[in-house]
Amino acid sequence: MQVRKEQIVTTREDFSQIETVRKMIEEVHESGNFFNLSLNTLELIRRFNQLYTRIHEDREESPAVINQLIVCSLNLEKHLVHEN
Secondary structure, eight states: OOOOGOOOOOOHHHHHHHHHHHHHHHHHHHGGGGGGGGGHHHHHHHHHHHHHHHHHHHHHOOOOHHHHHHHHHHHHHHHHHHHH
């Protein structure tokens, strides 16, 4: 079985990417550019914030919730980069 190296990431890289997306969201908040974002992107931001809060503030460390946050952050990053 061949595995492409660019698809292999570590947990540290996942969390680094999550923090990058969080900073991108903060920039949107500070700039007030919500009106330029699609509804899909706004929904991803809402979902990301909900999952981020569950993990970082409520200390819910379920692997399923962490995986949802990782997937959500990947999709959200693509949307934010595309729309900016």
